[in-house]
Amino acid sequence: MAVLVIAEHDNHSLKPATRHSVSAAAQCGGEVHVLVAGSGSAAVAAAAAQVAGVVKVLHADAAAYAHALPEALAPLIAGLAGGYSHLLAPASAFGKNLLPRVAALLDVAAVSDVIAIPAPDTFVRPIYAGNVLATVQAGDSPRVLTVRGTGFAAAAATGGSAAIEAIAAGPAAVGARFVGAELSVSERPELTAARVIVSGGRGLGSGENFALLEALADKLGAAVGASRAAVDAGYVPNDYQVGQTGKVVAPQLYIAVGISGAIQHLAGMKDSKVIVAINKDAEAPIFQVADYGLVGDLFELVPELTRALS
Amino acid sequence: EAVRLQEAGQASEIVVVSLGVSACQEVLRTALAMGADRAILVETDAELQPLAVAKLLAAVVAREQPGLILLGKQAIDDDANQTGQMLAALLGCGQGTFASKVTLGAGTVTVTREIDGGLETVELDLPAVVTSDLRLNEPRYVKLPNIMKAKKKPLEVLTPAALGVDPAPRLKTLKVEEPPRRAAGIRVATVAELVDKLKHAAQVI
Numbered sequence: 172m173a174v175l176v177i178a179e180h181d182n183h184s185l186k187p188a189t190r191h192s193v194s195a196a197a198q199c200g201g202e203v204h205v206l207v208a209g210s211g212s213a214a215v216a217a218a219a220a221q222v223a224g225v226v227k228v229l230h231a232d233a234a235a236y237a238h239a240l241p242e243a244l245a246p247l248i249a250g251l252a253g254g255y256s257h258l259l260a261p262a263s264a265f266g267k268n269l270l271p272r273v274a275a276l277l278d279v280a281a282v283s284d285v286i287a288i289p290a291p292d293t294f295v296r297p298i299y300a301g302n303v304l305a306t307v308q309a310g311d312s313p314r315v316l317t318v319r320g321t322g323f324a325a326a327a328a329t330g331g332s333a334a335i336e337a338i339a340a341g342p343a344a345v346g347a348r349f350v351g352a353e354l355s356v357s358e359r360p361e362l363t364a365a366r367v368i369v370s371g372g373r374g375l376g377s378g379e380n381f382a383l384l385e386a387l388a389d390k391l392g393a394a395v396g397a398s399r400a401a402v403d404a405g406y407v408p409n410d411y412q413v414g415q416t417g418k419v420v421a422p423q424l425y426i427a428v429g430i431s432g433a434i435q436h437l438a439g440m441k442d443s444k445v446i447v448a449i450n451k452d453a454e455a456p457i458f459q460v461a462d463y464g465l466v467g468d469l470f471e472l473v474p475e476l477t478r479a480l481s
Numbered sequence: 482e483a484v485r486l487q488e489a490g491q492a493s494e495i496v497v498v499s500l501g502v503s504a505c506q507e508v509l510r511t512a513l514a515m516g517a518d519r520a521i522l523v524e525t526d527a528e529l530q531p532l533a534v535a536k537l538l539a540a541v542v543a544r545e546q547p548g549l550i551l552l553g554k555q556a557i558d559d560d561a562n563q564t565g566q567m568l569a570a571l572l573g574c575g576q577g578t579f580a581s582k583v584t585l586g587a588g589t590v591t592v593t594r595e596i597d598g599g600l601e602t603v604e605l606d607l608p609a610v611v612t613s614d615l616r617l618n619e620p621r622y623v624k625l626p627n628i629m630k631a632k633k634k635p636l637e638v639l640t641p642a643a644l645g646v647d648p649a650p651r652l653k654t655l656k657v658e659e660p661p662r663r664a665a666g667i668r669v670a671t672v673a674e675l676v677d678k679l680k681h682a683a684q685v686i
Contacts, residue, residue, distance in 0.1 A: 240603070241566065242575055264596040268578045271531065271566035280532050280651035283561045293655065298560050304660050308653040346609070347575035350591065350602040363597070367685070391686060399615070409581070409616055410599050415557065416615055418597070424685040441663065445683045447675065462666040463678050475672040480686070 172256035173202040173226070175313075177248060179265045180207065180215040182237065185222075187364045188261035190328060191320035193222055198288040198323075199257045199314075202226040205333070206251065208244055208340075210237035216335050223330035233340030238352075241269045242344035249276040250341065255313050256291070262317035262419075263363070270317050279311035284419075286322030300415045301438035320363060321421035321442055355408050362413070365394035367424045370413055370440070373400035374429020374450065374469055381406055383473045384428060390480040396420065396440075398430045414439035429469050432457025449473065482583060482617055483551055484516035491585045494518045496545055500529055500537050506636060513631035514623040520636040521545075525648055527641070531559075533648035535567035540644035542572060547608060549590060554579050554612040565612035575605030581616040 174196040179186040189205070196203045203224050207216040208231040216230040229251070235243045248269075252258060258273060260266035262284045274281035287295040289306070294316060298305050362368065369388045371381055381395070388395045396418070397411040413420055415438040425443035430436060432448070432455055440446070441460050448461035449469050458464045465472060486492040497517040499505040502524070509520035523537050542550060550572075555562035569576035577583070577592030581600070584591045594601045595614045605611075641648045669675045679686045 238601075241569075245570060264579060264594075267562050268566065268576070271561075271563035272570040272576065274563070275532060275535060275567035275570035278532075280530060281561075281563050281567075282652065283563060296560075297660070298657075299558055300560070301660065303657050305657045306655045308655055309651070310653070311651055344575075345573075346606040348604045350604050352596075352599065352601040354599040403615075408599065409595050409614075410597060415560070416555070424679065424683075445679070445685050446663075446666070447679070458666070458668075460663050460666075462663075462683065463675055464666060464668045465672070465675055466668065472672055476675065479672050479676045 173204050173254065174199045174257040174259065175251065175255040176203060176205045177258065177260040177266070177269065178205050178207045178215065178219050179261050179263060180209060180212065182209045182212045183214060185215050185218040186261070186263070187325060187361070188263050188320045189219070190222055190325040191323045192259045192261050192318045193224055193326040194323040195285065195288060195316070195318040196257065196259050197224050197326070199259075200291045201256055204229060204255070206231070206248065208236040208247060209239075210234050218328070220333040220335050221329050221331050222333075223327035225326075225331045225333040228333050228335045229338050230335055231338050231340045235340060235343040238349035239265060239269070240344045240347050240349060241272045242347040243341070244269055245272040245276055247341045248273045252277055252313050257314045257316060259316045259318055262319045266317040270315055274315040277313065277315070279313065279315055280309055281315040281317070282307060282309060283317050284319045285316045286319050297438070300434050301441065302434070319419060321419055355410055359388060360392070360394045362394045362396055362411070362418050363420055365420070365422050367391045367393035367426075368396050368413070368420055368422045368440075368443075369393045369426045369428065370396035370398065370430060371401055371406070371428050372398035372430030373404060375401060375406060378406040380470075383470070387426070387473055387477045387480075390477055391424075398433070398436045427457050427461070428473060430457055431455045432460065482613060485618065486549075486583075486585060487516065492549070496521060496547065498523070498538065498541055500525070500534055502526055509636055510628075510631050511623060513634045513636075514627040515621065517634075519634055522636060522638045523641060523644065524638050525641050527648045528650050529648055530650045530652055531561050531563035532567055532651060533646065534564050535571055536646045537641060537644055537648065538564070538568050539571040540646055541639075542568075542608075549585070549607060550610045552610065552612045554614055565610050569610040572608065572610065575603070575609045577603055577605055577609060577611040579614045580611050581614050583611055583617070
């Protein structure tokens with residue numbers, strides 16, 4: 172049987188997280204199909220057809236799917252599920268919102284945040300803020316999974332030549348309407364896809380001081396992240412948050428500045444390849460996971476580091 | 482949030498529900514002390530996975546007919562982030578997940594949601610399911626007189642069988658293990674040394 176990946180997109184471009192899910196889908200056995208449900212989303216379907224390993228793209232284009240409301244998408248996906256052994260989506264806000272609803276409509280369990288697929292019915296996922304890895308077996312079919320992007324390399328964006336098949340849209344969402352969105356505008360790379368991340372915590376002391384991190388991030392072509400403490404203090408918007416209840420990242424280089432390293436924060440970044448900690452407290456737990464630790468005043472060290480990279 | 486809605490005159494009664502072993506009564510008493518009016522415990526020793534919890538909650542909702550159903554977005558032990566979405570599916574109603582702001586209207590609820598790129602607002606017809614993000618509010622501390630009062634508030638005990646739900650787990654846990662540990666790192670003394678390590682030893686910049 173084939174495997175269906177639900178594409179995450181903004182009606183213009185395919186989110187990179189979708190390509191990580193395609194890699195995970197390839198490990199489930201069977202042909203990989205991708206569902207693009209959106210409005211005015213032909214470019215997304217075309218991009219999905221180019222992704223290496225994708226055999227078929229199902230394209231449902233209707234006004235009802237413009238804002239990815241789960242009330243509209245879940246019945247569409249549940250209606251397609253009979254032909255598939257697995258349904259996958261990225262473990263992003265999009266996938267987490269949608270797939271449990273699909274699973275309940277199908278009366279099957281869902282497996283969240285899968286990081287490895289040892290067998291087509293067996294999945295590894297972190298629990299207790301990433302302090303324990305659980306291996307679970309799902310007997311129900313289809314298996315419904317959200318995929319943690321950091322666990323699977325992204326499938327190549329090109330090299331595929333999937334057929335695009337238009338499919339009929341279902342009814343509009345009942346009982347739910349999209350009102351509006353306020354998106355953070357940033358020139359920097361997206362957090363979950365960035366190669367380098369510079370993250371700040373309570374030690375920054377104010378939102379203005381995040382400018383220090385932004386200057387450093389610009390030198391490194393990095394994304395800027397934050398701990399929950401920095402978000403709660405209002406220094407930066409919520410979508411900067413890295414951690415158990417924020418974003419999970421695994422960049423090549425993660426620079427933690429003025430972050431103590433609470434368990435909830437480590438849950439979101441400890442799979443980074445190289446971790447650097449800059450903190451004045453030599454006892455801070457962040458130093459236990461840091462490959463390179465620098466003890467001192469961030470207000471002196473960060474500008475010095477920025478200059479050293481010039 | 483339910484208590485705040487009640488204080489604003491927008492909710493008439495708050496019913497708090499927990500599912501699990503009898504020790505969950507303590508959790509319910511805490512919620513009663515925070516301001517809930519009455520409690521329901523669905524008592525079972527079975528391992529409850531999100532789908533079973535959603536089915537049990539759907540059965541309680543069918544009995545109680547609430548206008549708004551509030552849950553947390555995820556439990557910090559299983560980290561599943563599924564129950565609210567599954568409950569909304571079973572009830573066939575709208576869902577406002579990861580809510581950072583909830584405003585009740587006439588027959589509707591407007592929910593501001595935390596999404597990856599910022600915020601999104603949806604309007605849902607009541608009844609609806611809302612799951613709270615950390616940003617929704619700051620929970621209050623429970624005061625001693627309220628703990629005493631909570632002991633007198635009604636707490637009803639039900640069973641999955643009485644609700645007609647089979648709570649058997651659908652996922653089998655094969656093993657649990659510690660994740661691989663990171664090797665201990667080194668302290669560097671200067672920024673110059675750090676840059677050198679990142680360029681030559683780690684080769685990440």
